[in-house]
C-alpha cells in the first residue's frame with residue numbers, strides 16, 4: 001500500500017518528551033503513525049525556523065526537507081511544529097540562552113517564516129509542550145497561534 005501521510009510533524013528529540021509527543025500526536029491531533037512524517041530535530045524545528053540568521057544552514061536544510069515531503073507526498077495538508085519548555089538546544093544558540101519562555105515565543109515567528117517558504121494550501125499549526133508540576137513529570141500541550149496572518 002502506498003503511503004498517504006496527511007502531515008509533517010517536527011519535534012525535538014528530548015527523551016523527557018517522547019512519550020507525551022507520541023500520545024499527543026495520536027490522541028489530540030488524531031494522527032496514527034502511518035498518517036504523518038516525523039522530523040526529529042534538535043529544538044523541534046521552531047528554534048531553527050525562527051532564527052534563520054544564526055542558523056542559516058540548518059534553516060535551509062529544514063525548509064528543503066519539509067518542501068520535499070510536501071511535494072513527494074501529495075496527500076500532506078498540514079505542517080505541525082511542536083516546541084517544548086526547557087529545551088537544551090537553546091543553550092547552544094548564542095543570544096538565546098537564558099531567555100525565559102523563548103521556546104514558546106519562537107513558535108509564532110517560526111510559523112510566519114515557514115508560511116513564506118511553503119505552498120499556501122498547507123496549514124501550519126504549532127503546539128507548545130510545558131511541564132505542569134515543579135518535579136517536571138507531567139506535561140501539557142497548548143496551541144500557539146501566529147500573530148500576523
Ligand SMILES: [Zn+2]
Nearest residue numbers: 012014087088
Ligand atoms: Zn528540545
